[in-house]
Amino acid sequence: MDDRKAAILAEIPRLRRYARALLRDRDAADDLVQDSLERALVRLDNWRTGDSPRRWLFTIMHHLFVDQMRKVKRRGEASMLQIEASEAMSLPAHQAEDVASREILDALQAISPDRRAAILMVAVEGFSYAEAANVLGVPAGTLMSRIARGRDELRGLLDDGARRRTIRVVEP
């Protein structure tokens, strides 16, 4: 395996983490990673070895994610309603999470994809504002406001969840 492929392979765990947080569902996230890797390999020549493979791969993945979001939006609400949200979002049993993790990941899904991506790129993946803005293809100011608004929204959702927690009580 050549160096470039080895470098791509080494990025897979991070790509998976980002996709998982972005989409929540494990298989769906791995599908996004798979699509990204396929596209990356086809365009291997576009990648200059001096560039960080991480930024290059995250950019590819982000484009795929955004394209799909746009298509979904264009298809309109009517068709979206036919998709069983609970089915698409349900978690396989092997994804064991504690309550706090589950709550924050769920809340993250409820904020807009733009804000979600911005928060994840910076707060979880550790990209600088300049790098994240570059990957997401927006000015740094836009990135900043997405992060600020996203965090505020996330906080509100978590508070709301704590206040209006709807639980299923097991009969004693």
Added chain:
Amino acid sequence: MTMREFSERDIHLALDSELPQDERAAYERWLETHPDMQAKNRRYEADRDLLRGAVAGVLDEPVPDRLAKIVAGETQPASRNSAPRWRMAAAALIFAAGGLGGYFLGASGWRPVNGTAIQLADGAIAAHAIYAAEKLHVVEVGADQKEHLVGWLSKRIGVTLVAPDLSAEGFELIGGRLLPAAATKTAAQFMYQDRTGNRISLYVARDSSNTETGFRLLEEGDTRALYWLDDGYGCAVAGNLPEEVLLKVANTAYRQLLQGMKG
């Protein structure tokens, strides 16, 4: 050192390591003198740590074969046999983001709420807040006319009711009233009181959605409602008492309502 004015914006810059090093000390001092900003900073920091922790485990997972093989060139591109699931998930997420009010945080994510159930619980909490606080007119028909009350409410809401006996839980029936309801037009409220004056109410409405939900809890401020949908009706037990108390009452009420309906 220049003392520039800091703002909430700087909280994000600092959290994301974007605040210039030479402004750091002044920023820390600013935080100390602005408790509201300090609180916000701590909260954002805690949320960030929580988020990092929630997905940290992914890095330790072995890379799935199907992904490694693509990079190794052992798999032909687009060999996956099903439509990409992530597109489905993306669609569902937009849907979810569109109407937060209609979702509840379930065991495995934001699930669509049964509209009837949540309206029922909301109605029960609102009605409890109004009438449980009432001194003179807490009920429309008193417990002294129990038979009339139960017959009348059964007829008006279209469900064969009983006014459950909650004496084992320490509650006595005061009476009840007929209420307008959002989804079902009418609802019945039975009001109970314990020896120390704590009141709980039972809110029952007809439900034609044929769903059984199990017990759920909705909290709004200090008032909570344990509610469920069952065969043809929905019921909520509302009060300002602890969840355990409401659960006991709900269990008893559930059994007696069911018995009453079967005649």
